[in-house]
Amino acid sequence: MTYHILIADPLSDDGIQPLQEQEDMLIDMKTDLTSNELLEQIGKYDALLVRSQTQVTREIIEAAKKLKIIARAGVGVDNIDLNAATENGIIVVNAPNANTNSAAEHTIAMMMSLSRKIPQAYLSLKGKKWERSKYVGVELKGKTLGIIGLGRIGTEVAYRAKGQRMNVIAYDPFFTKEKAEKMGISYGTLEEVLQTADFITVHTPLLKNTKHLLNKEAFAMMKDGVHIINCARGGIIDEKALYDAIVSNKVAGAALDVFEEEPAIDNRLLELPEVIATPHLGASTVEAQENVAIDVSHDVVSFLHEGVVQNPVNLPSVPKEIMSKIEPYFYLAEKLGKFLSYLTDEVIDEVNIYYSGELANMEVAPLTRNTVKGLLKRYLGIHVNDVNALYLAERKGIAVHENKTSLTKGFTNLLTIEITSKSGKRSVAGTLLNGLGARIVKVDHYRVDVTPEGHIVFIYHHDQPGVIGKMGNLLGEHDINIATMQVDRADAGGDAIMLLKVDKPVKKKTLDALQQLNEIKSVKAINL
Numbered sequence: 001m002t003y004h005i006l007i008a009d010p011l012s013d014d015g016i017q018p019l020q021e022q023e024d025m026l027i028d029m030k031t032d033l034t035s036n037e038l039l040e041q042i043g044k045y046d047a048l049l050v051r052s053q054t055q056v057t058r059e060i061i062e063a064a065k066k067l068k069i070i071a072r073a074g075v076g077v078d079n080i081d082l083n084a085a086t087e088n089g090i091i092v093v094n095a096p097n098a099n100t101n102s103a104a105e106h107t108i109a110m111m112m113s114l115s116r117k118i119p120q121a122y123l124s125l126k127g128k129k130w131e132r133s134k135y136v137g138v139e140l141k142g143k144t145l146g147i148i149g150l151g152r153i154g155t156e157v158a159y160r161a162k163g164q165r166m167n168v169i170a171y172d173p174f175f176t177k178e179k180a181e182k183m184g185i186s187y188g189t190l191e192e193v194l195q196t197a198d199f200i201t202v203h204t205p206l207l208k209n210t211k212h213l214l215n216k217e218a219f220a221m222m223k224d225g226v227h228i229i230n231c232a233r234g235g236i237i238d239e240k241a242l243y244d245a246i247v248s249n250k251v252a253g254a255a256l257d258v259f260e261e262e263p264a265i266d267n268r269l270l271e272l273p274e275v276i277a278t279p280h281l282g283a284s285t286v287e288a289q290e291n292v293a294i295d296v297s298h299d300v301v302s303f304l305h306e307g308v309v310q311n312p313v314n315l316p317s318v319p320k321e322i323m324s325k326i327e328p329y330f331y332l333a334e335k336l337g338k339f340l341s342y343l344t345d346e347v348i349d350e351v352n353i354y355y356s357g358e359l360a361n362m363e364v365a366p367l368t369r370n371t372v373k374g375l376l377k378r379y380l381g382i383h384v385n386d387v388n389a390l391y392l393a394e395r396k397g398i399a400v401h402e403n404k405t406s407l408t409k410g411f412t413n414l415l416t417i418e419i420t421s422k423s424g425k426r427s428v429a430g431t432l433l434n435g436l437g438a439r440i441v442k443v444d445h446y447r448v449d450v451t452p453e454g455h456i457v458f459i460y461h462h463d464q465p466g467v468i469g470k471m472g473n474l475l476g477e478h479d480i481n482i483a484t485m486q487v488d489r490a491d492a493g494g495d496a497i498m499l500l501k502v503d504k505p506v507k508k509k510t511l512d513a514l515q516q517l518n519e520i521k522s523v524k525a526i527n528l
């Protein structure tokens with residue numbers, strides 16, 4: 001199989017080496033596509049790599065019938081419609097750590113340029129003027145830097161600002177007084193940061209709750225003569241409110257790397273002498289660009305080859321040490337889910353997954369996703385995957401619950417899946433047997449021992465003499481060879497089940513013939 005990869009924004013040549021080394025990957029570098037051209041062409045690609053320019057909209061995602069992965073060479077994924085990607089089962093990855101230093105260094109560079117008016121003085125001198133008294137700046141030492149958003153970049157900015165002998169106060173919903181003490185900075189509420197800082201820098205993502213975080217009301221709370229820096233995302237600051245605050249002398253100056261609309265050629269903030277700006281250059285260093293491209297290239301290769309990624313955005317990442325423990329159960333979970341999907345044709349209301357024995361001590365969320373994927377696969381085929389399984393279940397009104405119990409009924413590990421529909425509950429249980437691999441060990445309350453693979457004929461029947469022979473004969477007449485057979489019953493002469501492993505898929509006419517036998521209550525062909 002050959003994978004088609006589209007690189008839609010400029011990426012470092014050295015960084016995409018891991019992709020170029022793959023013999024089964026054809027790479028198209030098309031960095032000047034219009035959105036219409038992208039829409040027309042996206043249908044043939046398996047992977048799409050972008051930076052911040054390309055807008056990966058719902059329309060593009062819905063036209064991307066083969067697309068499996070969108071890789072954002074950088075942090076912010078606000079140019080990608082994540083909901084659309086998740087709904088369509090497309091994994092989104094980014095490179096969250098690769099440009100942290102560059103963005104933090106750029107923030108400090110912008111703050112120092114702002115405090116000493118370096119860009120303005122530079123332009124003046126280039127214009128053959130020697131204006132020493134016009135460009136008097138302020139020192140950073142002893143001033144307070146307010147940081148809003150203390151994630152990767154905010155934290156690096158905090159440490160660098162301490163190096164400038166600044167006092168640092170930060171607000172982040174996940175930041176505590178204890179953490180502040182450890183870092184040697186101050187903890188503040190948003191209001192406290194706004195009220196006490198001489199310089200304010202924002203380092204949050206652009207989200208619903210951070211859109212226009214710095215607005216008219218926020219500027220009103222700030223000290224007179226405050227300086228503002230935004231090297232995170234345009235839109236965190238309300239640009240109109242910033243403009244008014246600068247014109248009214250509330251804000252002494254602003255350093256902006258990012259804008260509500262980019263490219264920000266006609267932005268009127270740029271007309272103000274108090275505003276210095278760069279065209280979204282926070283991550284534009286040789287090192288950051290190489291690192292982001294390397295990180296996303298590795299993720300694209302490993303996802304297309306092995307279904308594994310390091311930096312998923314729309315799927316929780318699983319640490320390696322946890323993954324190594326649960327990985328052996330992935331196969332079992334999906335097969336049990338798929339097996340169970342054959343046992344009912346009714347709408348499923350609820351799925352309960354019971355993790356028992358050693359499984360009860362593990363991080364099982366990825367197994368839950370795989371179970372649900374298996375359960376939905378019969379109906380949704382390739383449209384369900386790890387990314388969208390839980391989303392699709394929720395959309396179909398299926399409640400999924402994880403339960404952990406120490407009851408293992410003699411097994412060291414036991415995974416039991418139970419579905420509830422209007423006519424009641426059905427369940428299947430499986431285990432990993434040491435050295436022997438996966439086994440289905442229970443169907444409803446019947447005990448069995450079957451490998452969860454291949455073609456299975458599943459029969460509900462009355463336990464009575466001759467029934468097994470009759471079925472064997474009938475399958476023989478239909479050219480179906482029985483590989484293994486498992487039978488269990490509730491009571492002698494009562495209800496019973498039979499699981500026949502057969503060598504090839506069983507056709508409908510064979511199932512109909514089996515169903516005609518008096519002893520048979522129901523029969524299903526299961527293909528795992």
Ligand SMILES: NC(=O)c1ccc[n+]([C@@H]2O[C@H](COP(=O)([O-])OP(=O)(O)OC[C@H]3O[C@@H](n4cnc5c(N)ncnc54)[C@H](O)[C@@H]3O)[C@@H](O)[C@H]2O)c1
Nearest residue numbers: 075076103149150151152153172203204205231232282283
């Ligand atoms: N200018 C550039 O070229 C450039 C480069 C890299 C990153 N960025 C941007 O910088 C920003 C930060 O990146 P990061 O890697 O540090 O992200 P991060 O996820 O590590 O940190 C973001 C922090 O913001 C906090 N946050 C969320 N909502 C908040 C709120 N309402 N108030 C206060 N804090 C809030 C989160 O708790 C988190 O700690 C992102 O927007 C990213 O896109 C820009």
Ligand SMILES: O=C(O)CC[C@@H](O)C(=O)O
Nearest residue numbers: 051052074075076283284
């Ligand atoms: O692609 C870029 O250079 C911008 C990257 C930056 O905005 C990010 O969020 O990582």
